[in-house]
Amino acid sequence: MGIFKKLGWYFKQERRRYGIGVLALLLVAIVNLIPPKIIGSMVDAMNRRSVTAHKLVIWLGILLLAGVGQYLFRFAWRTQIWGGAAKLERTLRTRLFWHFMRMDATFYQKHRTGDLMAHATNDLNAIQNVAGAGVLTLFDSIITGGTTLIAMIILVDWRLTLLAILPMPLLALMARRLGTHLHSAFRDAQAAFSRLNDKTQESVSGVKVIKTFGQEKEDAEDFDNIVDNTIVINRRVNFIDSLFDPTTSLIMGLTYVITIVYGGYLVLHGQITIGQLVSFVAYVAALVWPMFAIGRLFNILERGNASYDRVAELLAEKSSIVEPKQALTTPAAGEIRYAVDHFSYPGDDTNALVDVHFTVPEGSTLGIVGKVGAGKSTIFKLLLREFDNYNGEIDFGGHNIKDYSLDALLDSIGYVPQDNFLFSTTVANNIRFSSYNKSLDEVEQAASESAVHEDIQGFPEGYDTAVGERGVSLSGGQKQRLAIARAVINAPELLILDDALSAVDARTEEEILENLRKDRAHKTTIIAAHRLSSVMHADEIIVLEGGHVIERGTHSQLLAQNGWYAEMWNLQQLESKLDKDSIAKEGGQA
Known part of the structure; x- marks a missing residue:
């Protein structure tokens, strides 16, 4: 019953709704007492040979009214209790979704997508069942059982009732013992479902890679192993759960034996009538549901309890990115001063950045280059406040970026x-994702700036073309240029391009960079790239290696230093010349 205590905050909030629902259940239970009593009266009348048409009409009328009453009261409790359960699911789903939105990068490194999806679907459904079927089963079994027992005592015989319910404490003992095992079993089952869900999501997302490397068989075998393990875990749940019904049937069987034996004895000795015995048997039949409901109730409660614990643990996690109480809400603008003494990722003792210091005046362009893993993307992650656990300070417009609200900082x-992520919607909606109020003219302007407008015009439905999941229908270069259009449509104070031109050809790259230089003459831009032609026009270029700044200066100054930058520039120029010669040779042969 601990899950009801955990959900006490919600039941207190919705006490009126659940109060009406429970009252309707009580009225249903009271109405349900009428048919057995009428049937017993009819049996006694037939036994006395005193049945008349008038009496029969009255009895049938009462049964009809009881049926109508059952319908109305059942409709009332269904509306209130199931409505309350749906509202709880909506509340928890919204709370969990916004929790996902607020959490930092560390959270998503710790939790895999499939596991989070399992929490947001399977676990929340189990919790909803507690507020719906759980509440219904608990109160319906108590009310139905209680009113039926009272009717058995008052309308039939208290001695017969007392003997008939003697086996029922055994049911409570059984439910408690099995419930303890069910809780741990259900928790294991939910965890197994998360692993299966995560594997499914990963395999579907990576199906192209799996096929490319010919790993279909191996991946299917891995999936089968996870499925087999999930089945084994769920078999334990089913084994424990299946013990409820036969145990309940055995106990109810003992109740029927006592009823028939002792009830027959009372009839033979004239202490109750045959009609009362018939009514009593009908009342015992009415107790079957409350008895079986105990098994169902523990199933629902233990599932919900295990799921609530899993969701509560997730919600209890705190983001390391915290906004100050008096955060700056004005959009960030101005000079950027980046002074990070050292930074390492959580759980990693190796420094990802060491003594990275630079200043980007407002309206200027900074280029960042270096080998793979040199720390280029890490610089941006700190600037975007994905991590705050660094020694040093990053200022934007004369204020520490930690002093801004996240909206004020990130909107700028x-x-x-x-890795460009596109949503399963139209081209136009992907471009104006951050501002759906942007007109089509503004969308086209952003697309032209990123040199993708002509490509879009060639799509089957132009800007209304659906790009598919993660932009599956587009080429790598088209996805990159759409992502650039999405970033520039709001004319941000700071534009960050993290190797965002790697999938476009040299001519398109030059066109995009020229457009950005013209349209962003008074705004700040930072470009990280492997192709040095992307940064050659920057006001300053820094070269990273192992998280350190090893060179800095303009393009001409770095070439004069004859270091890593000059070496890479000469190599890339040679590669470009060879490519041009190869194309020219192929053209001549043609």
């Missing part, structure tokens, strides 16, 4: 990551 930044 347009970010194009290496």
Whole structure:
């Protein structure tokens, strides 16, 4: 019953709704006492040979009214109790969704997508069942059982009633023992479902990679192993759960034996009538549901309890990114001063950044280059406040970025990551994702700036073309340019391009960069790239290696230093020349 205590905050909030529902259940139970009594009276009348048409009409009328009453009162409790359960699910689903929105990058490193989906679906459904079927089963069994027992005592015989319910304490003992085992079993089952859900999500998302490397058989075997393990765990749940019904049937069988034996004895000795015995048997039949409901109730409660604990643990996790109480709400703008002494990712003792210091005046462009893993994306993650656990300070417009509200900071930044995520909607809606009030003209302007407008015009439905899940219908270059259009449509104070031009050709790259230089003449831009032509026009370029700044200066200054930058520039120029010669040779042969 601990789950009801855990959900006490909700039941207190919705006490009127559940009060009406429980009252309707009570009225249903009272109305349900009428048919057995009428049947018993009819049996006694037939035994006395005193049945008349008038009496029969009255009895049938009462039964009809009882049926109508049952319908109305059942409709009332269904509306209130099931409505309350649906509202709880909506409340928890909303709370969990916003929790996901507020959590930091560390949270998503710790929890896999499939596991989070299992919490948001399977676990919440189990909790909803507590507020719906759980509440119904608990009160219906208590009310139905209680009113039936009272009717048995008052309308039939208290001695017969007392003997008939003697086996029932055994049911309570059984339910308590099995319930303890069910809780741990259900928790294991929910965890197994999370693993299965995560594997399914991962395999579907990575199906192209799986096929490319010919790993279909191996992945299917891995999936089968997880399924087999889930089945084994659920068999334990089913084994424990299946013990409720036969145990309940055995106990109810003992009740029927006592009723028939002792009730027959009372009839033979004239202490009750045959009609009362018939009514009593009907009342015992009415007790079957409350008895079986105990098994069902423990099933629902233990599932819900295990799921609530899992969801509560998730909701209890706190983001390390905290806004100050008196946060700046004005949009960030101005010079950027980046001074990080050292930073390492949570759980990693290796420094990802060491003594990274630079200043980006408002309206200027900074280029960041270096080998893979040098720390380029890490610089951006700190600037976007994905992590705050660094030694140093990052200022934007003369204020520490930690002093801004997240909305004020992030609304001032347009970010194009290496891995471009597009949503399963139209091209236009992907571009105006951050501002759905943008007109089609503004969308087209952003697309032109990112050199993707002509491509879009060639799509089957133009800007109304659906891009598919994660932009599956688009090429890598088209996805990159759509992501750039999405970032520039709001003309952010700071635009960050994190290797965002890697999938476009040199001519398109130059066109995009020229458009950005013209349209963002008074706004700040930071470009990280492997292709040095992307940053050659930057006001300053820094070269990273192992999280350190090893070179800095303009393009010409870095070439004069004859270091890593100059070496890579010469190599890339040679590769470009070879590519042009190869194309020219193929054209001549044609």
